[in-house]
Amino acid sequence: MARAVIDPVTRIEGHLRVEVEVDNGVVKDAWVSGGLYRGMETVLLDRQPTDAFYIAQRICGVCPISHGHASTMGSEAALGIKIPNNARIIRNIIEGAETLHSHILWFYTLTALDYVDVVSALSANIADTYALAASAGTSTADFGAIQKRLKGFVDNGQLSIFTNGYWGHPAMKLPPELNLIAVAHYLEALEMQAEAAQIIAVMGGKFPHFMTSLPGGTVWIPTEEKLDEIYFRWQNVRNWIANTMIPDTLAIAPFYLDAAGYGKGVGNHMAWGVFDDKSMDPLKRTLPRGMLMGGLDLTQPDPAKIKEYIDHSWYSSGDGLNPAQGETKAAFDAYSTDAKYSWVKAPRYDEKPMEVGPLSRMLVAYVSGNAGVKSLVDSTLAVLSKAAGTTLPATVLESLLGRVAARNLEAMYVADEMGKWIVELVGAVKGGDSSYFVEPAVDAGAGAGLWEAPRGALGHWVSVKGGKIDRYQVVTPSTWDCSPRDAKGVRGPMEEALVGAPIADVTKPLEALRIVHSFDP
Amino acid sequence: MAQEARAEFSELLAARGVSRRDFLKYCGSVAALLGMSEMYAPQIASAIESGSKLQPALWLAHGLCTGCTESMAQVNTPDVPTIVLDLLSVNYWETVMAAAGTQAEENIKATVDKGGFVLIVEGSVMEGFNGNALRIGGRPGVEELKEVAPKAAAIIAVGSCAVDGGWVAGNPNPAGATGVSAWAAKNNIKVPVINLPTCPVNPEWVVAILVDVLLAGELADGSILKKLDAQGRPSLIFGQTIHDNCPRRGHFENGEFVVYGAADQAEKEAKGWCLYQMGCKGPQTYTNCPLVRWNKAVNWCVESGSPCIGCGTADALKGGTGNWVDAGTPFLGRAANVRLPGVGGVQPSTIGAVVGGVAAAGLVVHGVASVAKGRVKGVPTETEKAYDMKKKGGDK
Numbered sequence: 014m015a016r017a018v019i020d021p022v023t024r025i026e027g028h029l030r031v032e033v034e035v036d037n038g039v040v041k042d043a044w045v046s047g048g049l050y051r052g053m054e055t056v057l058l059d060r061q062p063t064d065a066f067y068i069a070q071r072i073c074g075v076c077p078i079s080h081g082h083a084s085t086m087g088s089e090a091a092l093g094i095k096i097p098n099n100a101r102i103i104r105n106i107i108e109g110a111e112t113l114h115s116h117i118l119w120f121y122t123l124t125a126l127d128y129v130d131v132v133s134a135l136s137a138n139i140a141d142t143y144a145l146a147a148s149a150g151t152s153t154a155d156f157g158a159i160q161k162r163l164k165g166f167v168d169n170g171q172l173s174i175f176t177n178g179y180w181g182h183p184a185m186k187l188p189p190e191l192n193l194i195a196v197a198h199y200l201e202a203l204e205m206q207a208e209a210a211q212i213i214a215v216m217g218g219k220f221p222h223f224m225t226s227l228p229g230g231t232v233w234i235p236t237e238e239k240l241d242e243i244y245f246r247w248q249n250v251r252n253w254i255a256n257t258m259i260p261d262t263l264a265i266a267p268f269y270l271d272a273a274g275y276g277k278g279v280g281n282h283m284a285w286g287v288f289d290d291k292s293m294d295p296l297k298r299t300l301p302r303g304m305l306m307g308g309l310d311l312t313q314p315d316p317a318k319i320k321e322y323i324d325h326s327w328y329s330s331g332d333g334l335n336p337a338q339g340e341t342k343a344a345f346d347a348y349s350t351d352a353k354y355s356w357v358k359a360p361r362y363d364e365k366p367m368e369v370g371p372l373s374r375m376l377v378a379y380v381s382g383n384a385g386v387k388s389l390v391d392s393t394l395a396v397l398s399k400a401a402g403t404t405l406p407a408t409v410l411e412s413l414l415g416r417v418a419a420r421n422l423e424a425m426y427v428a429d430e431m432g433k434w435i436v437e438l439v440g441a442v443k444g445g446d447s448s449y450f451v452e453p454a455v456d457a458g459a460g461a462g463l464w465e466a467p468r469g470a471l472g473h474w475v476s477v478k479g480g481k482i483d484r485y486q487v488v489t490p491s492t493w494d495c496s497p498r499d500a501k502g503v504r505g506p507m508e509e510a511l512v513g514a515p516i517a518d519v520t521k522p523l524e525a526l527r528i529v530h531s532f533d534p
Numbered sequence: 535m536a537q538e539a540r541a542e543f544s545e546l547l548a549a550r551g552v553s554r555r556d557f558l559k560y561c562g563s564v565a566a567l568l569g570m571s572e573m574y575a576p577q578i579a580s581a582i583e584s585g586s587k588l589q590p591a592l593w594l595a596h597g598l599c600t601g602c603t604e605s606m607a608q609v610n611t612p613d614v615p616t617i618v619l620d621l622l623s624v625n626y627w628e629t630v631m632a633a634a635g636t637q638a639e640e641n642i643k644a645t646v647d648k649g650g651f652v653l654i655v656e657g658s659v660m661e662g663f664n665g666n667a668l669r670i671g672g673r674p675g676v677e678e679l680k681e682v683a684p685k686a687a688a689i690i691a692v693g694s695c696a697v698d699g700g701w702v703a704g705n706p707n708p709a710g711a712t713g714v715s716a717w718a719a720k721n722n723i724k725v726p727v728i729n730l731p732t733c734p735v736n737p738e739w740v741v742a743i744l745v746d747v748l749l750a751g752e753l754a755d756g757s758i759l760k761k762l763d764a765q766g767r768p769s770l771i772f773g774q775t776i777h778d779n780c781p782r783r784g785h786f787e788n789g790e791f792v793v794y795g796a797a798d799q800a801e802k803e804a805k806g807w808c809l810y811q812m813g814c815k816g817p818q819t820y821t822n823c824p825l826v827r828w829n830k831a832v833n834w835c836v837e838s839g840s841p842c843i844g845c846g847t848a849d850a851l852k853g854g855t856g857n858w859v860d861a862g863t864p865f866l867g868r869a870a871n872v873r874l875p876g877v878g879g880v881q882p883s884t885i886g887a888v889v890g891g892v893a894a895a896g897l898v899v900h901g902v903a904s905v906a907k908g909r910v911k912g913v914p915t916e917t918e919k920a921y922d923m924k925k926k927g928g929d930k
Contacts, residue, residue, distance in 0.1 A: 020635055020672055021628055021634070021639075022634055023628045023629070023631050023638050024629060024634070026600040026629070027599075027600065030672070048668060048670060048675075049669075051597055051660075051667070051702045051711070052702070052708030053701075056701060056702070056705070060863050061864045061866070061867075063864065063866050064865055067865055073599055073600070074599040074601025074603070074734060075600055075601075118607070123629075123630075131632070169587075171588045173588065173624050174625075174627055175632045176623075176632070177632070177638070177640055178633050200615055203607065203613070207830065210829055211832045215832055215833055215838075216838070218835035218838030218840060219828035219829055219833060220828075220829055222601060222734060224835045224839070224843075227840070227866075229794070229795070231839075232794060232839040232840055234803040343708065345664070447800045448800075449799070450795060520636070
């Protein structure tokens, strides 16, 4: 038995530590520790709901839109506000742009370096690289110039952000030519995530952190010129996902088919759903609300059945409370995997740990009969089945490989849906609807904004008295996925996903890093 | 400037596919960012060329949301690959670096041992729970900072959290957050700290400062570093208010205001009327946001239809201490304590009395006068606003 520790886990948002017990090259047990406590829920107390919109989004610099929206929706639920239709469409477009931004950034900037050997790209044959790009159906670049730039960089001996990476690790499987293609697209992806973020900037002032989705609707008013600025950027990003990101995913996956055999997790999935339609019914969201408990039988989550536990978290009170009555009283004593080891609480649904994220959303949508999602998933399974030489069922998605693929497929799905929302907004503006914002009629109440961040189900529970916040609780996607054990010792989803993973080199536990990254914490 | 060093640098650039013309163009854009004329481009070029090695840098992540790193990914000029491949050797940057865990920590040690690096800090310094509010590498995050900060050539605190604790230090500051400058002073660390507030930091400012650090001593007149204000901020960036440069300023002068929830809100917003009545903190926020803008200059906050929330203003309101959240909330309320240049802190409702309409003309009188003349219908006057806020428990 050997303990391997990854601390800090890099290429994530925030601070995370992972410990794994390895026996004979396989993970036998795992502990995931959240390393940072800031106290947002406490800072928001006694401030106004509009302030909460601006402040609460600063929980996460990668998904501030989702936090801003969940906060605003929580306040709107508390104060009984029904937002105008235009505001609904505008929020969908902003949220969609963040999803595209986040998924592109995640695949290329955050997780790709777990699978792509940058140094190996130096030995790629340029002609073969073009041939491979053509046969994989992915976009080309000036591969020769990129290789030359990379060579000059490596020869200089200062590797900057690539210093001490896992180059030459036995778990790196791609041929040099595919590594070079991926490096070229790694650089391109930086431009594309920025272009997606610019859609948010047009509609929200800037990104990260935006200004316009205040409780009551939106204070951004579209003009023809602004709609143009959104449309052409959306088209560029959408086409790049279709012509580069998806083909890259399908070209890389066959080299890592073993990743379909581990990294499953707890097998329970939950999605609050995201992107409202005209009815504003959460069950009718474009990516629908739903829950799967250890199989593919769809049920609906009841928020009242959520409880947060602190047996292994550094808090002193609030054990077993529903977030609507939740408390946050931090109390650090010591780090011990036998006792308390995380700043993350342990949320449970009906006493069970739940995985959240694109895999959960795709599975819920698939089972709900969403035609677009079904066709994307089925066509991907066909490609992978061909590579594997056997027919792979949808349940194979519950794995490291499936979690990675689900996120990229979701990017494609959301990109296509987004085009429809832009057209819908143009239609509404042309139709003369000039309502974007309503003031609340009351100054007290309680409610919850249950929504989705790119990385999973997100809830902001808001209680208002006399126009000021008197209780505020947030359960983020990473609270669910990075949860420590609960009172019964049941592991959280990421911990569970790590168990059973192969580790080729305990001093460089790259495979564990892949599983952690697959949750996009 | 040694000729061989220059030749070596040209080869380095050529090997990376960067032409001499591209390089000079890049230097010109750097000059513009530094607030200098493009005629300085050759001087900047020769200064950069004097070294063939990349400037080592460490980017440390403390009490953060990762928004400032995200903001860097949205930079306009130069692009991200240029920064991390051609300008600096960023040996540690948690969010983007290939290495993790032990391998990542080795990078810090190797860089600190060699010295001469630029340290960039993102996020608040977390002192709560004996520093355990943030744990990195199995120990309190402040321990990492104590080892690294004293050895740095210069420290750049990016974003309001690193400058003064930011929102994380918001009342009651539950995790004991503070800024890098205050923490360094307390720990007797003498390395100069350059403060770049706002939430997140504007990436264009970071690039300008990084280049200026590289050029320290070369450009006596143009150097941002030689023009830091009392709060350690570059005066070229933080010397004027948003209100000074706001494109909506004309509507302010005309007494033309957007009011949320009013029947004509959309119509007036489309015309770009002033957001002062919605609590805009532009008059007391010292940044050049309206000029540099955000996300490759696509937009900035006020242009989107929201008032400025003053995400970099704490010092202006609280004499150098505090954080923007405590200073600015309620964001949509009237500013509690507007500081006018040369006048000091005053209540908006008393500005007229205090300064006899000199500077006050810029702030309130127009709004009130406009209501009196019937040019603005339904906009509450200062007195009404103050009453409303008191009734609803508004300003602190």
